Amino acid sequence: MGTANNVLIFADIRNGTLRQVTFEAISVAHQMANGGEVHLAILESLDPNQIESLKQLKLDRMWHVDHPLLKTFNLDAYVETWVHLIDLLNPDVILTGHTALGRDVSPRVAARKRIGLLSDCIKLDTSSTYEFVFTRPIYAGKAYVQRTITKPPFFVTLRPNNFVAHFDTSLDQSIEIKTFHPNLSQISLRTVVTDVVRKVTSGVDLSEANVIVAGGRGVKSKEGFAPLEELAVVLGGAVGASRGACDAGYADYALQIGQTGKVVTPDLYIACGISGAIQHLAGMSMSKTIVAINIDPEAPIFEVADYGIVGDLFEVVPLLTKEWQRINR
Amino acid sequence: MEILICMKQTFDTEEKIFIQNGEIDDDGVERIINPYCEYAVEEGIRIKEAHGGTVRLITIGGAEAEAAIRTAMAMGVDEGYRLDLTDFPADSDEQTTSECIVQLIKQKQIPYDVILCGYMSIDNGTAQVGPRIAELLGIPHISTITSLTVDGRQVQVERDVEGDLEKVESSLPILLTAQQGLNEPRYPRLPDIMKAKRKPLHRMKWDELRVDVQMIQARTKKVAILPVEEKETGQILSGTIKEQSQELIRLLHEEAKVL
Ligand SMILES: Cc1cc2nc3c(=O)[nH]c(=O)nc-3n(C[C@H](O)[C@H](O)[C@H](O)COP(=O)(O)OP(=O)(O)OC[C@H]3O[C@@H](n4cnc5c(N)ncnc54)[C@H](O)[C@@H]3O)c2cc1C
Numbered sequence: 379m380g381t382a383n384n385v386l387i388f389a390d391i392r393n394g395t396l397r398q399v400t401f402e403a404i405s406v407a408h409q410m411a412n413g414g415e416v417h418l419a420i421l422e423s424l425d426p427n428q429i430e431s432l433k434q435l436k437l438d439r440m441w442h443v444d445h446p447l448l449k450t451f452n453l454d455a456y457v458e459t460w461v462h463l464i465d466l467l468n469p470d471v472i473l474t475g476h477t478a479l480g481r482d483v484s485p486r487v488a489a490r491k492r493i494g495l496l497s498d499c500i501k502l503d504t505s506s507t508y509e510f511v512f513t514r515p516i517y518a519g520k521a522y523v524q525r526t527i528t529k530p531p532f533f534v535t536l537r538p539n540n541f542v543a544h545f546d547t548s549l550d551q552s553i554e555i556k557t558f559h560p561n562l563s564q565i566s567l568r569t570v571v572t573d574v575v576r577k578v579t580s581g582v583d584l585s586e587a588n589v590i591v592a593g594g595r596g597v598k599s600k601e602g603f604a605p606l607e608e609l610a611v612v613l614g615g616a617v618g619a620s621r622g623a624c625d626a627g628y629a630d631y632a633l634q635i636g637q638t639g640k641v642v643t644p645d646l647y648i649a650c651g652i653s654g655a656i657q658h659l660a661g662m663s664m665s666k667t668i669v670a671i672n673i674d675p676e677a678p679i680f681e682v683a684d685y686g687i688v689g690d691l692f693e694v695v696p697l698l699t700k701e702w703q704r705i706n707r
Numbered sequence: 708m709e710i711l712i713c714m715k716q717t718f719d720t721e722e723k724i725f726i727q728n729g730e731i732d733d734d735g736v737e738r739i740i741n742p743y744c745e746y747a748v749e750e751g752i753r754i755k756e757a758h759g760g761t762v763r764l765i766t767i768g769g770a771e772a773e774a775a776i777r778t779a780m781a782m783g784v785d786e787g788y789r790l791d792l793t794d795f796p797a798d799s800d801e802q803t804t805s806e807c808i809v810q811l812i813k814q815k816q817i818p819y820d821v822i823l824c825g826y827m828s829i830d831n832g833t834a835q836v837g838p839r840i841a842e843l844l845g846i847p848h849i850s851t852i853t854s855l856t857v858d859g860r861q862v863q864v865e866r867d868v869e870g871d872l873e874k875v876e877s878s879l880p881i882l883l884t885a886q887q888g889l890n891e892p893r894y895p896r897l898p899d900i901m902k903a904k905r906k907p908l909h910r911m912k913w914d915e916l917r918v919d920v921q922m923i924q925a926r927t928k929k930v931a932i933l934p935v936e937e938k939e940t941g942q943i944l945s946g947t948i949k950e951q952s953q954e955l956i957r958l959l960h961e962e963a964k965v966l
Contacts, residue, residue: 453847478868482850485838489805494926497833511930517830520724521731524930528798532926568847568877575872585869589965613966621887632870637829638887640869646965656720660829663935667963669955670941683941685958687951697952702966705956 382414383530386469388460389418390477394425396432398543398586399475403536404435405544406502410471410510417441419463419558421448421456433552436544440555447562451479454567457486459560464491466558469531476535477585488533495533496525500540500643500664518637518660538585539643540664577632582616584633589615589646592635592662595622596651596672596691603629605695606650612699618642618662620652636661648698650691654679671695708760708857709818710751712784713808713840714744716768716775717830726934740775743825746885749892751823752783754857761785763817767804769793773908780903781895787908788815795913797924805839806923810916812844815909819880821862826851826884834884841882849875851886 385407390397400418407416415438424432424442432440441463447455460483464472472487474480476498488495501513508526512534516523584590591610593603603617610617619629621636635642637660647665652658654670654677662668663682670683671691680686687694718724719737726732740748751762764779765788766772776787790811792799812819822844824837834850841848853872854865857879864875867886895903942958944951959966 453849457842478851481834482838485801485835486842486848488835489802489839489842492802492922492926495801495833495835496927497835508928508930513933514833516832516932517718517724517731518720518832519935521726521935522933524933525927526930528926528928568881569849570876571873572876573874574868575874577870577872630870631867634870637827638867646959646963667959667965668941669959675943680941680943682938684938684963685955686941686943687948687955688943689948689951693948694952697949698956701953701956705960 382412383410383470384414384467385411385416385471385473386463386467387416387418388472388474388480388483389420390475390479391420391422391424392583394423395428396424397475397477397538397583399477399536399538401543401545402538402541403473403475404437405542406536407471407473408436408544409502409504414470415439417467417469419443421459423449429555433555435553436546437553440553441558442555443558443560445560445562447567450571452567452571453482453486453569454565455562456483457490458562458565460487461490462560463558464531472531472533474535476537480535484533484535491531493531493533494527494529495535496527497535498537499534500537502541515664518656519663537641537643577630584616584618584635584640585642587616587642588644589613590618590635590642590644590662590665591615591648591650592618592620592652593623593629593650594620594652595626595628597623597628598651600628602692605692605699609648609695609699612702613646615644615646620658622652649679649683650695652679653677654682708754708758709820710754710760710762711812711817711819711822712744712747712751712762712764712779713822713824713836714748714764714766714775714779715741715825715828716766716772717741717828720829724934726932729932731932738771738775740778741825741828741830743827743829743885743887745825745892746887746889747823747825748779748782748784749890750855750885751821753890754821754855755783758857764788765790765808765811765817767792767807776908777903778895780906781900782893783899785906787906788817789908789910790913790916791911792913795920797920798928800925800927801833801835801839803923803925805836805843807913807916807918808836808840809843810918811911814916821857821879822846822882824882824884826886837882837884844882846880846882847877848882848884849877850884852883853886853888855883855889
């Protein structure tokens with residue numbers, strides 16, 4: 379292993395709280411730091427209660443970036459602020475989630491600073507030849523590539539739900555929170571968000587869910603999703619959908635899983651009435667355990683399934699709910 | 708309106724992936740326009756149809772990529788550039804490709820009001836190249852767009868942000884990356900396929916670009932390409948539906964231990 383590395387993490391925030399991928403980045407940062415410092419930068423406003431709890435996280439420093447232009451997402455303001463912080467802290471490694479935010483900001487920052495960027499990583503190895511080797515899926519999950527970085531500093535974005543999250547808030551000493559005021563007076567905001575139509579109804583972030591019950595065109599209607607929701611509730615999971623179900627209007631696009639939608643890696647993925655098109659598989663084939671419920675025994679989803687039931691989902695799904703409730707009684 | 712599309716050719720979506728001597732085996736594979744780039748091509752042509760102008764296209768690739776360029780021309784693209792990085796004397800990654808595209812634009816003085824890219828490629832899938840090009844050109848970008856209105860120099864966009872819909876306004880020049888839902892790409896008609904063969908296609912090799920190899924070479928390095936471990940064939944349950952459902956819950960609980 380080489381020398382100490384200073385790591386800077388850019389937090390990803392949704393509805394005032396840190397997304398789980400940020401905690402995952404903290405544990406990756408500790409693996410990579412090797413005695414170096416780990417810093418976390420937070421650009422949006424956080425729930426004050428959460429700030430208190432974060433003070434106990436194993437971090438060397440937290441940067442709270444405060445600027446009126448950062449209250450809502452603006453690409454130019456974000457790129458500029460990330461660049462300012464990188465210039466100030468001179469990190470060897472920069473980490474963030476492979477989320478809408480990370481995907482938008484990291485390539486611009488990497489291009490500006492001419493630094494390497496490994497996107498959508500799912501695994502980190504430390505080997506003797508190279509200090510760090512990251513694995514990422516290619517060809518819609520049909521193969522993997524392992525890549526390393528030739529020289530620091532470098533940027534890595536992490537696919538959510540693939541690394542162990544660091545939630546340890548047991549430090550007795552609270553860390554320092556520094557406020558950073560970026561100078562954004564020179565920049566012009568070239569894109570302006572005029573409206574955000576939120577489609578996400580429930581609180582569970584699909585990309586963080588441990589159990590997902592997903593429905594496809596086979597669910598046949600909006601109402602058809604009700605038994606899936608019941609099963610998801612009793613299993614403590616979230617509901618997802620295929621593009622087919624979204625296009626047909628049975629489910630909202632916010633629930634779409636796949637190449638165009640969310641990429642998920644839950645412990646358990648239950649696909650109900652989903653045929654298993656490659657674009658759907660690209661979003662869920664890395665799930666730990668996959669269950670397929672489909673009336674068509676030839677459906678390609680069975681090729682990636684660990685367990686399959688050939689049958690009518692409207693019969694099977696309520697029975698699963700009942701059975702789980704029965705053995706938990 | 709000057710419209711520029713950055714398009715990539717990829718393996719057909721349905722191709723199986725084989726690894727030969729540590730590389731992806733591309734022998735005899737069917738190739739297509741990367742689906743997200745196809746939305747970009749279609750949108751570029753629609754902008755021209757609504758506002759007039761010229762649609763140009765850049766593809767990095769070997770001779771095999773010309774089939775994709777001709778298809779895009781049959782759809783309505785006017786002029787193409789194929790940049791060949793085959794003998795690039797160093798490792799290349801997204802930094803290399805985006806710097807080369809930008810250098811090509813500058814060197815050939817390719818005009819642009821709108822640059823359209825696919826939001827990601829279905830092979831490498833990093834979603835880096837569009838935003839990198841915008842940064843290097845010093846123009847804004849909006850990613851994963853599902854709707855576009857150009858009104859004079861103003862653009863109004865709807866974009867998909869992990870399922871939420873975001874409305875964004877900006878002005879030309881701008882780079883946009885196309886998400887599924889933006890449009891339905893057209894099928895080229897036979898006469899247009901014939902006409903496409905005569906449209907101008909410029910070929911360039913990397914060494915005709917005035918680039919500093921040291922500066923634009925990859926900052927990342929490939930260590931290995933690995934197959935996805937063959938999953939053991941799953942277990943198809945049997946018995947009555949009720950028995951299967953009970954068995955499934957038991958297996959998830961006791962065998963897979965995910966419940
Ligand atoms: C560029 C591009 C990107 C795409 N991105 C995505 C993406 O991100 N996510 C995605 O999902 N798709 C995506 N698609 C679409 C994808 O190709 C498929 O069309 C889509 O996944 C099909 O959805 P489906 O499986 O629900 O529908 P279908 O393919 O119609 O399958 C329905 C299934 O339900 C089964 N069924 C019917 N009734 C029952 C019943 N009562 N009980 C049990 N089973 C039943 C049928 O046997 C069938 O297998 C994309 C396509 C393109 C071109």
